[in-house]
Amino acid sequence: MTETTERIDTLPSTDADPFGHDILEDPAEFHAGLRDAGPLVYLTRYDVYAMARYEQVHAALVNWQDFQSAAGVGLSNFRHDKPWRPPSLLLEADPPRHDAPRHVLRRILDPRALRRLREQMFTAAEQLVDRVLAEPEFDAVPALAKAFPLQVFPDAVGIGQEGRENLLPYGNFAFNAFGPYNDLVADDAPRMAGLSQWVNAQCAREALTADGFGAQIWAAADRGDITHEQAPVVVRSLLTAGVDTTVHGLAAVLYAFATHPDQWRRLREQPQQVRVAFDEAVRWQSPVQTFFRTATSEVRIAGTAVPEGRKILMFLGAANRDPRRWDNPDAFDLGRDPSGHVGFGMGIHQCVGQHVARLEAEALVTALARRVDSIELTGPARRHHNNTLRALDSLPVRVRLSR
Numbered sequence: 560m561t562e563t564t565e566r567i568d569t570l571p572s573t574d575a576d577p578f579g580h581d582i583l584e585d586p587a588e589f590h591a592g593l594r595d596a597g598p599l600v601y602l603t604r605y606d607v608y609a610m611a612r613y614e615q616v617h618a619a620l621v622n623w624q625d626f627q628s629a630a631g632v633g634l635s636n637f638r639h640d641k642p643w644r645p646p647s648l649l650l651e652a653d654p655p656r657h658d659a660p661r662h663v664l665r666r667i668l669d670p671r672a673l674r675r676l677r678e679q680m681f682t683a684a685e686q687l688v689d690r691v692l693a694e695p696e697f698d699a700v701p702a703l704a705k706a707f708p709l710q711v712f713p714d715a716v717g718i719g720q721e722g723r724e725n726l727l728p729y730g731n732f733a734f735n736a737f738g739p740y741n742d743l744v745a746d747d748a749p750r751m752a753g754l755s756q757w758v759n760a761q762c763a764r765e766a767l768t769a770d771g772f773g774a775q776i777w778a779a780a781d782r783g784d785i786t787h788e789q790a791p792v793v794v795r796s797l798l799t800a801g802v803d804t805t806v807h808g809l810a811a812v813l814y815a816f817a818t819h820p821d822q823w824r825r826l827r828e829q830p831q832q833v834r835v836a837f838d839e840a841v842r843w844q845s846p847v848q849t850f851f852r853t854a855t856s857e858v859r860i861a862g863t864a865v866p867e868g869r870k871i872l873m874f875l876g877a878a879n880r881d882p883r884r885w886d887n888p889d890a891f892d893l894g895r896d897p898s899g900h901v902g903f904g905m906g907i908h909q910c911v912g913q914h915v916a917r918l919e920a921e922a923l924v925t926a927l928a929r930r931v932d933s934i935e936l937t938g939p940a941r942r943h944h945n946n947t948l949r950a951l952d953s954l955p956v957r958v959r960l961s962r
């Protein structure tokens with residue numbers, strides 16, 4: 560790529576801005592340039608290292624000893640800069656402090672524990688799809704990708720009905736805050752005190768229903784698995800990480816099918832492929848595009864020494880389309896095995912809510928596949944720019960129903 564220049568120490572570098580609007584709109588060319596520039600690239604604009612190839616991204620994700628999270632998984636280095644909120648006990652922690660909260664959430668969100676949610680999710684999906692399909696044309700982002708998780712997930716956590724409109728803006732800010740302090744962060748900064756106050760209030764024991772994920776987190780504190788001080792911060796993780804991610808994961812799979820009619824036909828013939836389809840969409844779009852790590856000591860990456868304390872940016876979305884790892888990586892293809900993608904991360908921090916996300920996707924896409932013969936775009940999909948998320952604002956579609 561044109562921005563790439565060789566430094567005297569031979570590390571390729573670029574002054575491109577991964578968080579600028581041009582690249583957020585369509586990162587493909589930038590990602591290809593980064594991957595081709597080398598296994599490790601220096602980003603002059605932010606004075607950080609970056610990896611865009613699958614091999615190095617995967618290796619860093621599974622090496623929490625050398626690549627720590629406790630200094631923050633955004634650009635901001637918690638060793639020097641005060642975080643915008645108290646750090647997450649999961650995402651922004653390393654072993655051993657990370658392990659008890661992780662263990663608690665893993666048990667609450669594991670596939671076995673989610674079985675009792677399955678029927679509710681499928682019923683809710685069918686009811687929503689029935690309502691939406693009353694019209695042949697609609698915007699699939701608000702009507703499905705946002706509406707479905709915004710109904711079922713807060714119910715599953717056990718928060719009240721009031722104020723749920725705060726969830727998406729709060730998560731959107733949290734994901735923006737992993738990037739630089741650019742216009743995306745500044746524009747929403749004035750709202751954050753109010754949004755944070757509301758989210759924090761929902762994490763209190765009294766605010767939660769008796770049987771949801773939230774109550775189960777508090778019950779774990781009663782058992783001594785985590786402390787009562789930790790419980791609300793773990794609930795906060797669910798409310799931060801569980802909404803925007805699934806909205807844009809669902810938007811990704813709907814976008815994939817609206818633009819690949821052959822793959823929709825294939826799913827209709829093989830509805831048991833719905834889970835593979837969702838993971839393939841997560842690989843193909845990578846709703847979470849990037850996370851940082853911090854070097855705990857001088858670490859060697861593909862022969863280059865990265866000094867202790869330096870930030871390293873991992874391009875999950877670029878790794879998920881690395882031709883060194885994937886055949887025909889830019890194709891959304893139900894015939895491939897997408898397992899091993901890093902869209903949910905990898906290693907000890909791998910998305911603890913991924914089974915909830917998969918369940919939501921399975922319920923929604925299955926309900927659609929029962930009734931929708933074809934789905935096509937009636938206008939351009941519109942991107943929503945976020946420093947971390949690959950997101951959609953709008954997906955105008957027309958559907959033809961079967962029979």
Ligand code: OVM
Nearest residue numbers: 647650733734796799800
């Ligand atoms: C958290 C969390 C976890 C994953 C992603 C995320 C804002 C937050 O534990 O709060 O993004």
